[in-house]
Amino acid sequence: MLFLNRIDLCVSGDFDIASTTKALCISRVGIPFDGKPQEDVIYRLGRAPSNAFNYPYLVVSENLSEPADILTIRDFSKVKKELKKKLKKGTGLEITINPARKMDSVSVGRWFSTLTELYKFCHWSHFQFIISSGATSTYEMISGHCLDAILKTVGIEPQKYWCNLTKWLEQRLVRNVSYAEEAT
Amino acid sequence: MLKRRPKRRYLSIVQADISSDPVAAIKKRFSELFGTIATEKAALRLIEHRENEFIIRCSTEQLENVLVAIALTDPPVITIDMSGTLKQLRSRRQYSYWKVNQSL
Numbered sequence: 001m002l003f004l005n006r007i008d009l010c011v012s013g014d015f016d017i018a019s020t021t022k023a024l025c026i027s028r029v030g031i032p033f034d035g036k037p038q039e040d041v042i043y044r045l046g047r048a049p050s051n052a053f054n055y056p057y058l059v060v061s062e063n064l065s066e067p068a069d070i071l072t073i074r075d076f077s078k079v080k081k082e083l084k085k086k087l088k089k090g091t092g093l094e095i096t097i098n099p100a101r102k103m104d105s106v107s108v109g110r111w112f113s114t115l116t117e118l119y120k121f122c123h124w125s126h127f128q129f130i131i132s133s134g135a136t137s138t139y140e141m142i143s144g145h146c147l148d149a150i151l152k153t154v155g156i157e158p159q160k161y162w163c164n165l166t167k168w169l170e171q172r173l174v175r176n177v178s179y180a181e182e183a184t
Numbered sequence: 185m186l187k188r189r190p191k192r193r194y195l196s197i198v199q200a201d202i203s204s205d206p207v208a209a210i211k212k213r214f215s216e217l218f219g220t221i222a223t224e225k226a227a228l229r230l231i232e233h234r235e236n237e238f239i240i241r242c243s244t245e246q247l248e249n250v251l252v253a254i255a256l257t258d259p260p261v262i263t264i265d266m267s268g269t270l271k272q273l274r275s276r277r278q279y280s281y282w283k284v285n286q287s288l
Contacts, residue, residue, distance in 0.1 A: 020281070139198070148251075149252045
């Protein structure tokens with residue numbers, strides 16, 4: 001069986017995230033930093049740390065004008081025009097699955113077409129497309145197989161997507177670690 | 185032409201809300217996303233359930249779509265395992281993380 005290095009970069013909540021993600025065939029997970037370091041996780045920080053930060057981290061923002069590794073997209077159609085002008089190439093554009101659960105059938109259909117549009121936009125504009133669960137509890141987590149199925153429905157080959165995301169993540173984490181060393 | 189029984193997949197799912205029927209919720213979402221014909225082809229059935237853990241069956245032809253529907257169902261449902269045979273799924277369940285952590 002083919003091993004895929006699946007990554008879910010947006011998970012939060014008060015549960016054993018590391019063990020749960022492993023049980024759901026997800027290799028790496030991104031969580032907010034709560035002051036208690038955990039193994040095998042990537043921390044999502046609101047801004048770049050001014051002091052040395054000895055854990056892997058990514059700077060995440062919803063604001064286009066703030067420098068970040070990942071920009072969370074709430075409404076792609078509203079920010080599409082500004083994205084190319086304001087963002088640096090290589091930035092990750094993240095969309096979460098969790099809000100789609102509450103949507104009606106028409107809105108879910110639109111959400112799927114937004115995913116396709118965002119993926120194409122990222123491909124042509126040299127941004128990294130990121131799809132995350134956005135889970136806030138154990139039951140909101142999405143298994144690796146379901147993530148693959150969503151990617152296939154959007155027209156993305158899962159193997160290629162996970163490979164690209166792993167490469168992008170490694171590059172970002174190496175950059176962030178060196179930044180932390182320079183700051184000390 | 186030889187008539188063959190369609191292949192099936194057995195999925196083990198866990199739901200937060202015990203009171204609601206996850207199969208009905210998945211079928212509803214599936215129908216909204218892929219249409220009624222695909223829903224019939226998926227042949228979704230509840231096989232067994234214990235507390236908040238359910239085993240459901242679907243056709244392999246519609247497996248990808250079923251997984252998408254599960255991921256987008258409200259109240260949230262997690263797919264914890266899947267197998268081609270019920271026997272194998274049950275044996276894997278005994279040692280799974282979810283079995284150990286029943287309190288989740």
